[in-house]
Amino acid sequence: MNAPIVSRSGRNPSRPWSLFLLLCGTLLALSGCESAGSSPGSSPGGARASGSLRVLATTGMIADSARQIAGEDAEVTALMGPGVDPHLYQPTTRDQRRLREAQLVLYNGLHLEGKMVEVFESLSREKRVVAVSEEISPERLLAWADSVGMHDPHVWFDVGLWKTAVETMIAAFCEADPPHAADYRARGAAYLIELEKLDGYCRQRVEELAPERRVLITSHDAFHYLGRAYGFEVVGIQGISTESEAGLKRLTDTVDLIRARGIRAIFPESSVPRAAIERVAADARVLLGAELYSDALGPADGPAGTYIGMIRSNIDAIVTALSGELK
Ligand SMILES: [Zn+2]
Known part of the structure; x- marks a missing residue:
């Protein structure tokens, strides 16, 4: 069996995102809207050195949802294009450079990107690497029929579960780029309303x-x-x-x-x-x-x-x- 999912660096994965956002907002207020506790560019992969926050997402589903949160404050690119199978995907040399250059990496987790587990583990030592599925409680996950102890990674097909993934993305943006936290939260909240409508449509x-x-x-x-x-x-x-x-x-x-x-x-x-x-x-x-x-x-x-x-x-x-x- 492969190694376990990489958790967000420097953060307890079980902490509710809403508490985190509250804390983030409080820190912003205390520091007069400066970045929380550090000057920009002072930590690798943390607050931005210059320009927009650079975000790399593995699948198109994650990249598109992340763009709704990012607005003009962050630049989101997708590693995998249309028709690409994430189960079998292996990063090319060019991809590895893009992964190194990103300040925030968002991936699905639950072993969807089965060939990239070691890449994420290695990257998480130097930057924020977040599995967007990490806040979905195990009771809401389905078993992976062929693999004992593992879960089905295709969580985006239940819009309710994907809303939790989007909440995790909002928290990740806020953490990576505190000066724009209020904007990320506002755009994220508007997107969550669209997802609620989508769930109703289905x-x-x-x-x-x-x-x-x-x-x-x-x-x-x-x-x-x-x-x-x-x-x-x-x-x-x-x-x-x-x-x-x-x-x-x-x-x-x-x-x-x-x-x-x-x-x-x-x-x-x-x-x-x-x-x-x-x-x-x-x-x-x-x-x-x-x-x-x-x-x-x-x-x-x-x-x-x-x-x-x-x-x-x-x-x-x-x-x-x-x-x-x-x-
Ligand atoms: Zn699949």
């Missing part, structure tokens, strides 16, 4: 499906949080990590399930090869629905180029295909 769309139609079959096991939050039974023909290939038995079991339940559509994913899901669709003579965005956003100029767009696009595609509106 629930409303699912209501359009008869309960027996709420079965979601996809390329890999990414959608269990979506299933739990919005009431779908979920089957992935590959495991939680795309590292394991779909076994023949799992393929034939899935075909049997589709036939037995009269399921109308199954779904390929943007960041997973389509061969296995296409084979199941052909064998079961079932419709292949629109491609779902699972572990990466769509192209920046498309409808799934943001986190909110990705979630809306997925739920729309699922409801449309499973309701039988696609022929």
Whole structure:
């Protein structure tokens, strides 16, 4: 098994973020809106030496949410572009330079970035490296079926869980750049309201499906949080990590399930090869629905180029295909 998740440096991961923000605000007030307890640039990876705070996020989902908090006070870049699989991603030499140059690194954690655990551990000795999932309590996490003691990392599919991740990001921005804490908090609060609306939209769309139609079959096991939050039974023909290939038995079991339940559509994913899901669709003579965005956003100029767009696009595609509106 891999090493445990890296916690935010210099901070107790179990401390509620709201308490931290309160403390942050108090320190700001006491220090007359100067950076908390240190002059800018005095600590490596801490307050800014000059210009905007440089933030590097691993996935597009984290980068997009971080940009909503950052506004013009920080510059956020994503390590992984559209269609990139984070389970298998290994940083290039150029990526390693970007990781070194960033003042704040945001990653998903829960071993989503399975090949980067050692990179994060090493970086956390010199700068702020934050797993955005770290404040989600273990009771709200699902088990990783193939790995004892580990949790399913695909937390962004339950918008309620992602709100907790966004709260962790807000706290990280505030900690890394105290002079702009009030702005980060204000933009973060506005974004959390948008996420609340998104959660409501998902629930409303699912209501359009008869309960027996709420079965979601996809390329890999990414959608269990979506299933739990919005009431779908979920089957992935590959495991939680795309590292394991779909076994023949799992393929034939899935075909049997589709036939037995009269399921109308199954779904390929943007960041997973389509061969296995296409084979199941052909064998079961079932419709292949629109491609779902699972572990990466769509192209920046498309409808799934943001986190909110990705979630809306997925739920729309699922409801449309499973309701039988696609022929
Ligand atoms: Zn995945």
